Amino acid sequence: MKTALYAGSFDPITNGHLDIITRAASLFDKVIVTVARNAGKSPIFSIEGRIDMVRETCNDLKNVEVSTFSGLLKDAINSFDADCVIRGLRSVSDYEYESQMAMMNRELNPRCETVFFMPSPKLSYVSSRMIREIAAFGGEVDAFVPKCIEAKLKERLQDNASN
Numbered sequence: 001m002k003t004a005l006y007a008g009s010f011d012p013i014t015n016g017h018l019d020i021i022t023r024a025a026s027l028f029d030k031v032i033v034t035v036a037r038n039a040g041k042s043p044i045f046s047i048e049g050r051i052d053m054v055r056e057t058c059n060d061l062k063n064v065e066v067s068t069f070s071g072l073l074k075d076a077i078n079s080f081d082a083d084c085v086i087r088g089l090r091s092v093s094d095y096e097y098e099s100q101m102a103m104m105n106r107e108l109n110p111r112c113e114t115v116f117f118m119p120s121p122k123l124s125y126v127s128s129r130m131i132r133e134i135a136a137f138g139g140e141v142d143a144f145v146p147k148c149i150e151a152k153l154k155e156r157l158q159d160n161a162s163n
């Protein structure tokens with residue numbers, strides 16, 4: 001039984017994340033998607049909102065579970081009893097950050113091995129940050145996020161506008 005942990009801020013989950021989750025779910029017995037509480041970012045969606053969106057998006061993937069964590073990934077791997085961490089690689093800039101993080105995590109905890117997945121090329125330029133920026137200015141994001149997320153983004157941004 002091999003379990004992989006996919007950690008991220010998922011603010012919101014995109015088709016890029018979903019691509020990575022689907023690939024991992026076909027190779028591992030179980031994938032636990034963990035939504036980080038302390039991403040060092042100021043998320044636009046609450047932790048509960050982000051978890052619900054990941055749950056809704058991954059509903060059809062039967063070996064995918066959704067959870068949350070705060071603290072360090074090297075500790076999360078032990079508490080979820082996972083075999084490795086999975087991350088996505090979009091570009092050289094991801095590689096620089098991700099390789100450093102993977103090596104540091106393994107240094108801190110030899111059990112914390114990282115497995116990387118490359119997305120479909122047509123999703124390699126998708127990030128949550130860009131989705132947030134496009135949606136904030138009323139642009140179309142339907143090609144980059146699941147339908148239910150598109151609706152939630154509109155709702156969230158309308159809330160903002162009325163505040």
Ligand SMILES: Nc1ncnc2c1ncn2[C@@H]1O[C@H](COP(=O)(O)OP(=O)(O)OP(=O)(O)O)[C@@H](O)[C@H]1O
Pocket residue numbers: 007008009010011014015016017020086087088089090094098117118119123124125126127128129130
């Ligand atoms: N389109 C994508 N293709 C492949 N991997 C991705 C994609 N988007 C995110 N990832 C990977 O998912 C993991 C979690 O990333 P994260 O939650 O920061 O998403 P993000 O899209 O980079 O969000 P943000 O823009 O807010 O930083 C990272 O390993 C990241 O490289």
Ligand SMILES: [Mg+2]
Pocket residue numbers: none
């Ligand atoms: Mg990121």
